[in-house]
Amino acid sequence: MENSGHQLRCTGCGRVSEQRELKADFRCPDCGDLYEVVYPSWSAGFAAAEEKKPNASALRWLWKERCSSNEEADQSGVWRFRELLHILRDEKNIVSLREGNTPLYSLRRTARSTGIAKLYAKHQGMNPTGSFKDTGMTAALSVAYELGYEWVACASTGNTSAAMAAYAARAGMRSLVLIPQGKIAWGKLSQAIDYGALTIQLRTDFDGCVRVLAEIVRRAPVYLLNSVNPYRLEGQKTPALEIAEALEWEVPDHVIVPGGNLANSSALGKAFLEMKHLGLTARLPKISVIQAEGANPLYRAMRENGGEALYPVEAHTRASAIRIGNPASWKKAVRVIRETGGWCEQASEAEIALAKAEIGEEGIGCEPASAVTLAGLKKLVREGKVQSQETVVLLLTGHTLKDSDYTIAYHRGDLLRPDEVGALRTEIEVTRRNAVEMDASADLVLRELERAKER
Amino acid sequence: MENSGHQLRCTGCGRVSEQRELKADFRCPDCGDLYEVVYPSWSAGFAAAEEKKPNASALRWLWKERCSSNEEADQSGVWRFRELLHILRDEKNIVSLREGNTPLYSLRRTARSTGIAKLYAKHQGMNPTGSFKDTGMTAALSVAYELGYEWVACASTGNTSAAMAAYAARAGMRSLVLIPQGKIAWGKLSQAIDYGALTIQLRTDFDGCVRVLAEIVRRAPVYLLNSVNPYRLEGQKTPALEIAEALEWEVPDHVIVPGGNLANSSALGKAFLEMKHLGLTARLPKISVIQAEGANPLYRAMRENGGEALYPVEAHTRASAIRIGNPASWKKAVRVIRETGGWCEQASEAEIALAKAEIGEEGIGCEPASAVTLAGLKKLVREGKVQSQETVVLLLTGHTLKDSDYTIAYHRGDLLRPDEVGALRTEIEVTRRNAVEMDASADLVLRELERAKER
Numbered sequence: 001m002e003n004s005g006h007q008l009r010c011t012g013c014g015r016v017s018e019q020r021e022l023k024a025d026f027r028c029p030d031c032g033d034l035y036e037v038v039y040p041s042w043s044a045g046f047a048a049a050e051e052k053k054p055n056a057s058a059l060r061w062l063w064k065e066r067c068s069s070n071e072e073a074d075q076s077g078v079w080r081f082r083e084l085l086h087i088l089r090d091e092k093n094i095v096s097l098r099e100g101n102t103p104l105y106s107l108r109r110t111a112r113s114t115g116i117a118k119l120y121a122k123h124q125g126m127n128p129t130g131s132f133k134d135t136g137m138t139a140a141l142s143v144a145y146e147l148g149y150e151w152v153a154c155a156s157t158g159n160t161s162a163a164m165a166a167y168a169a170r171a172g173m174r175s176l177v178l179i180p181q182g183k184i185a186w187g188k189l190s191q192a193i194d195y196g197a198l199t200i201q202l203r204t205d206f207d208g209c210v211r212v213l214a215e216i217v218r219r220a221p222v223y224l225l226n227s228v229n230p231y232r233l234e235g236q237k238t239p240a241l242e243i244a245e246a247l248e249w250e251v252p253d254h255v256i257v258p259g260g261n262l263a264n265s266s267a268l269g270k271a272f273l274e275m276k277h278l279g280l281t282a283r284l285p286k287i288s289v290i291q292a293e294g295a296n297p298l299y300r301a302m303r304e305n306g307g308e309a310l311y312p313v314e315a316h317t318r319a320s321a322i323r324i325g326n327p328a329s330w331k332k333a334v335r336v337i338r339e340t341g342g343w344c345e346q347a348s349e350a351e352i353a354l355a356k357a358e359i360g361e362e363g364i365g366c367e368p369a370s371a372v373t374l375a376g377l378k379k380l381v382r383e384g385k386v387q388s389q390e391t392v393v394l395l396l397t398g399h400t401l402k403d404s405d406y407t408i409a410y411h412r413g414d415l416l417r418p419d420e421v422g423a424l425r426t427e428i429e430v431t432r433r434n435a436v437e438m439d440a441s442a443d444l445v446l447r448e449l450e451r452a453k454e455r
Numbered sequence: 456m457e458n459s460g461h462q463l464r465c466t467g468c469g470r471v472s473e474q475r476e477l478k479a480d481f482r483c484p485d486c487g488d489l490y491e492v493v494y495p496s497w498s499a500g501f502a503a504a505e506e507k508k509p510n511a512s513a514l515r516w517l518w519k520e521r522c523s524s525n526e527e528a529d530q531s532g533v534w535r536f537r538e539l540l541h542i543l544r545d546e547k548n549i550v551s552l553r554e555g556n557t558p559l560y561s562l563r564r565t566a567r568s569t570g571i572a573k574l575y576a577k578h579q580g581m582n583p584t585g586s587f588k589d590t591g592m593t594a595a596l597s598v599a600y601e602l603g604y605e606w607v608a609c610a611s612t613g614n615t616s617a618a619m620a621a622y623a624a625r626a627g628m629r630s631l632v633l634i635p636q637g638k639i640a641w642g643k644l645s646q647a648i649d650y651g652a653l654t655i656q657l658r659t660d661f662d663g664c665v666r667v668l669a670e671i672v673r674r675a676p677v678y679l680l681n682s683v684n685p686y687r688l689e690g691q692k693t694p695a696l697e698i699a700e701a702l703e704w705e706v707p708d709h710v711i712v713p714g715g716n717l718a719n720s721s722a723l724g725k726a727f728l729e730m731k732h733l734g735l736t737a738r739l740p741k742i743s744v745i746q747a748e749g750a751n752p753l754y755r756a757m758r759e760n761g762g763e764a765l766y767p768v769e770a771h772t773r774a775s776a777i778r779i780g781n782p783a784s785w786k787k788a789v790r791v792i793r794e795t796g797g798w799c800e801q802a803s804e805a806e807i808a809l810a811k812a813e814i815g816e817e818g819i820g821c822e823p824a825s826a827v828t829l830a831g832l833k834k835l836v837r838e839g840k841v842q843s844q845e846t847v848v849l850l851l852t853g854h855t856l857k858d859s860d861y862t863i864a865y866h867r868g869d870l871l872r873p874d875e876v877g878a879l880r881t882e883i884e885v886t887r888r889n890a891v892e893m894d895a896s897a898d899l900v901l902r903e904l905e906r907a908k909e910r
Binding site for chain 1: 483501519520522523525531552553556558560562563564581583584585606620621622623624625626627629631633634636640641642644645646648649650651652653654655656657658659663664665667670671675676677700701703723744812815816817818819820852855856857859862863866886888891892894895896897900901903904907
């Protein structure tokens with residue numbers, strides 16, 4: 001079979017394409033919209049085209065069994081679910097770094113403060129390169145490898161370039177990162193460089209980089225791994241499978257995700273819809289998307305026109321991973337929010353910072369973009385949209401090490417302006433722990449310990 | 456049983472103590488040496504004191520089965536081996552962040568360049584806080600929790616404080632980090648602060664901090680989690696079990712570890728000795744320790760007096776995690792090198808930097824201290840101590856995100872002075888990839904791609 005049982009279908013006009021046509025920019029030639037992966041055989045009942053025709057119970061058992069295997073594909077938290085990722089012709093082309101299988105932590109302290117007893121964090125920052133991008137990258141890069149590409153490329157200065165460079169290196173392939181000059185976050189780029197990527201600063205802005213990249217993938221055999229690549233979303237489905245599995249195939253009432261480029265909400269929504277369709281689960285969770293106030297185009301679209309039209313904004317937030325004013329996957333995200341009955345909320349800079357500190361106090365470090373989920377949950381609880389007896393999963397997308405400057409700035413008191421703190425002042429003071437300075441005296445240190453106990 | 460079947464025995468004079476006596480500084484009151492955990496029942500055959508008396512095959516099966524369990528203790532790569540960590544009275548006191556179960560990567564490219572076909576990297580930087588310290592911290596902090604402490608403490612500015620703070624927060628306990636003033640590496644401390652630790656800068660040096668800490672744990676109910684704590688080594692045994700399990704219980708011929716405070720070599724050696732004693736494995740690997748040239752007290756001791764006496768050095772290396780001039784566990788490490796037939800080697804700053812870049816080009820990011828293992832392997836191969844048909848495992852101790860400044864400095868050409876580079880100049884130029892700058896033109900980028908292909 002040419003494409004291993006899947007098709008690419010335009011989310012705008014429904015045009016169906018075969019994989020090989022799409023080596024350029026992954027946009028529909030008819031309407032310009034994005035593609036998604038679909039599995040035609042599933043419409044006639046799952047795995048009609050398969051020889052073994054496994055049913056839902058058999059799949060659940062098989063996926064768990066693979067956790068005890070020493071095989072590389074089985075040890076991946078993405079590829080052990082490969083029956084729902086029919087995107088390769090041959091499993092030997094899997095390029096893996098042992099991604100996925102991330103922890104679902106119960107949040108005990110935050111459960112008390114929010115009044116949600118069954119509150120969990122699914123920590124995608126525990127992936128090999130420290131962000132959720134790895135689950136999507138193992139999928140899309142394996143496709144590139146199977147198609148015989150030597151080079152892959154993206155325009156990014158953050159988590160995407162790190163993941164792409166790592167998987168390309170793992171496959172023995174080469175990677176190209178285009179960056180707008182002067183906008184380099186060296187800390188975030190350090191990983192891509194460490195993994196051997198060729199990083200080129202262009203004298204232009206981000207959109208200029210995207211334009212140059214589009215020309216490059218048309219003219220040279222370079223495979224595009226920006227978020228328009230539909231195979232990335234197939235890999236990013238798997239956290240949903242892991243969540244359901246960890247909860248014994250009872251889906252949570254709510255899954256709350258950060259909203260930047262909106263690929264996460266799209267991928268998780270697709271996964272929960274497919275699981276229900278295949279009889280793996282009985283119902284859908286409500287999927288809600290939380291944006292930063294300064295980068296809230298979806299929030300505005302939902303509020304102003306019910307998600308019919310999205311107007312790009314100039315994005316400003318210290319949560320750099322969701323600093324996106326023109327999200328690629330917004331239509332997919334709107335569909336997921338509608339189909340699951342979720343909401344879109346926004347959080348202020350102070351709410352994000354406080355939420356990150358609260359998650360940290362659970363012993364769980366995340367980058368600021370991840371913490372919008374807790375900030376958003378608090379609002380949904382106040383608005384009565386999330387009830388105290390419901391089960392809630394927050395999706396954390398990046399590791400705290402991805403942005404240590406942010407953590408330090410918060411705890412030294414340099415992050416927030418007085419006007420940003422507002423009513424949260426007292427709570428923020430409690431979570432902030434400055435490094436205290438004193439003479440080397442046990443008496444003084446013991447006195448400080450006593451003081452800390454009162455906090 | 457008071458202490459769940461284990462004893463603490465002084466590694467110097469053999470004095471045996473019960474746990475409760477040791478709440479102060481974990482030094483033998485008779486001879487001042489360190490303690491280690493021993494299991495008296497094992498000397499009369501494993502688990503003589505157990506009801507079920509599992510044998511080696513049953514243990515292997517049980518540990519694999521737990522990989523498919525949803526129980527918190529089973530999902531930990533430390534506690535799923537709890538039959539070899541009899542340090543708690545009650546399993547409900549386990550404090551876990553889903554540590555361990557780290558990947559054993561095959562190093563394909565480096566296998567070719569070193570001529571070692573069966574070359575692996577065990578990546579302990581994939582633990583929850585990004586370093587190997589988590590495996591030891593889950594063990595020792597669980598003991599502190601079981602003993603009822605509210606506060607734990609250490610003197611550290613690096614990976615130890617991050618791990619301690621995370622596990623303390625997870626347990627709902629409080630943590631204290633003492634730091635010498637002016638020696639703060641904010642990047643490394645950011646995690647401890649994020650996890651809610653109280654960090655106090657003292658107007659003294661590191662030894663001064665250790666002295667104040669010793670007084671604090673004598674005077675107040677604060678549990679000491681510096682590396683002298685013998686329970687940390689029990690947790691740090693488990694990567695050895697994972698390595699053996701991944702290789703189907705055939706131990707590798709060589710395990711190569713970075714040498715800083717020397718707890719790693721001690722713990723892994725203990726694990727391999729115990730596994731052989733219990734019939735889980737048939738033989739021992741040679742365990743070799745690699746130090747940085749500028750922080751090489753063990754290397755000198757082995758060379759100058761066969762490891763009989765260690766003279767502290769003033770440590771200088773950019774590999775900060777092994778920048779230790781007076782390693783606490785040096786006697787244990789000497790014993791392990793002797794008993795397993797391994798060696799101690801050293802690596803220059805340029806060799807470390809090059810090795811880190813080579814590991815990065817495999818898609819595997821580590822902090823510089825981890826890369827001494829590859830630099831050391833190259834020397835052991837050249838000296839004929841490691842043969843091409845042998846199986847070699849390098850222990851990587853920290854994630855590349857722990858020290859992104861190092862990566863950037865290397866790839867920008869700012870890290871090494873010309874006199875440090877020496878004969879490695881050409882190799883270093885090949886692994887260094889500077890960020891190229893150019894106008895936003897696809898023609899120019901495509902030309903750069905062609906140039907990169909030739910490298």
